[in-house]
Amino acid sequence: MNESAVLATGTPALHLAGKPLRILLVVDGFYPSTGGSELQVRLLSRAFKQAGHQVEILAPWLDHNKPLAETIDDVPVTRLAYPKIKLLGAALLLMRFALWLWSRRDSYDAIHVHMAKTLAAVAGLVRPYLKATLMVKISGAWEFNGGILDPALRGQPLYRIFNWCIRRADTLQCISQYTYQMLRDAGYPRERLRLIPNAVDLKRFAVTMGQGERLDDRRHVVFVGRVERVKGLEVLLDAWTRIGADAARLTIAGNGTERETLMRIAGERGISANISFPGEIRNVGELLATADIYVQPSFQEGLPNSVLEAMAAGLPIVATRISGNEDVVCDGENGLLVPAGDTEALRAALQRLIADRTLGARMGERSRAVIEERFSLPAVIGQLEAAYRGARA
Template sequence: MPEHPTLHVLMILESQYPSPAGGGAEAQVRTLARGLRARGHRVTVLTPLGKLEHRRPIDRVDGVPVCRLRYPHVPLLGSFVLWLRLAGFLWSRRTNYDAWHVHIAHYMGGVASALGGWLRQPVILKVSGWWELEKGVLSDGASLSQRIAFRCMRRASAWQAISSRIATALANKGVPLQAIVAIPNAVDTTRFQRRHSAVTPVGRRFLFVGRLVPEKGLDTLLRAFATASSADPLATLQLVGSGALAEPLAILARSLGIEGRIEFSGHRDDVAGALHAADVGVLPSRIEGLSNTLLECMSSGMPVVATRISGNEDFVRPGDNGWLCEPGDQQGLAACLASAMLLPVAEFGAMGDRARRCVEQKAGLDVVLDQLLGLYRQVPVVAVATVPVHGEGG
């Protein structure tokens, strides 16, 4: 059979790129762009030019062209100008791209979906996380402008749901089941290595990577770690990331008497190095879409202690490749941490191997790219056909 022709994909992102704070949607765009280019495809990234962003309107990141739209940073007026400039960009280059992949389901996604539907252009609309569903265009309390944007989004050719909960939420919002495709975030597993020899009977190293913000549940994590610490008095916890809660969490650690066992590392560019040195990943978030950190920890061959929320429950199988507890459940989290501290080394290694295999099979970069390329080419991809809607299932 002849090989498929190469494609030129436009990635539309309603945030800074690359993100100085290391946002999940931005990281995914970068991972996918690298993967597509490695396969010989072309990628262009389109994003707004931020108010305090001292970057060129036309740039390159990892060899990928990045186009940043200028607009006045004035309430209301600025948004309308941005939308008009986006529409103008897409119209003037309507024959340049084989597909438009929108990575945050917000107003720019509405503009792209409306125009793409009219031009019969493949538009893949990705719901990246909880914000779109709880605060944004897809929320129950959406404003009039957000409801209009959602109606425009209904013209997208496909909705990428990165977790089973998001797929269910989209179905409950009235998105046709045949348009919802379950494709998780991607992880390049070649970046991460498994170290069996690093696992020791005592003194296991727990690792959290992410922003130090309330929705990550880090106050519950510190209290649970203090409770579980008797199971392994030498266990340590490293927090990689920055945020508003850095100082309050340091104060909390001192008040719990565990400050000597908690390492606040701040933001790090070499996350792979931190993963390589750890034994157990921890993700105590109260809400997520699908955490890149979860996938990276499991890709590193680490079992993960996580909360039972969107994304986590699709990958973490309790007793098989990690542990799950309810969000905000301090005692439940402490029990999971203690189990990870006490697990025999041989079982620990086998659990980590299963974690890596799970991610390779479901979210490995090549697996995800194969599915996305089918959407870009408008080839039918297995859709979410059994998503429970109102009154059906749990």
């Protein structure tokens, strides 16, 4: 964690700082779902609604089992329909989105696009015709690694077009030091960049480390998230193979393309008896209450909600030394950082916290304190509201 960069400070109450704003939150993916951006949009929409603002959510119609329009958490959700035709369908979605924004150009005070994908580029393109201020959130998990802001693509015409569109946003929300520095290196003006992290609802995560209903007396290590290769879970299994089954058990919660593969690997290595794969968890707080240690062995992250939630639950963190993780985990204070892909370093860090309960408890207390100081929902909502209003001034 870079102590010189304060991503969020203070814990203001959820209240209006001025007249109510009309806010449109745009998510470029399934809504609702358990993805990081989608979870943040849902959390923010409820908080903005509670604070007295008028909030709407817009997303593409990716799941045809969902209606085109519905209300979730007392917030209207609209899904844009488009034909599922290769290339043409995506182009028609972007055109539909542009026309939708233009037809409602006077309807909002702030439009906040979560993740800089093609919808964000379209929003930037039509920005001059909108009354609303436009904020684009840069997660860093995708945009700079094969996404529309990848520096390796700088010579390509599409990269230049997308960058030109994104630069037209009034404000770019950077959720980590990495995303901020990448945009500065690409020439984005400092005055348009705001370091505002993902938020955590502290009420959902009481400090009950290890106090939930437990299967046995062994230490409980937990991972929650998408079960994909980028999460480094095969490295985790390699490390876990070298940790005695008598010492701890592991839960890998979530769904993804790697889940069946990991279950097979665990069986082949004879460690499946002390590893559980429960799939998607509806109540993450209940699972974290049974845990003693949280592990995040990813190769790439933005600012992982799962780590923030584990810290809010008062858990020590074992994580890879990558952007996002480094913004919230200070090695030796609230967790242990290891090189990505280093099986032995991951094993040693886990073994250390499994063996030293006092160290784990101390780090867990610091984890909760960091969240309360910097990442609470009121703090983040206050910063976003100020950014919306400031860009309109």
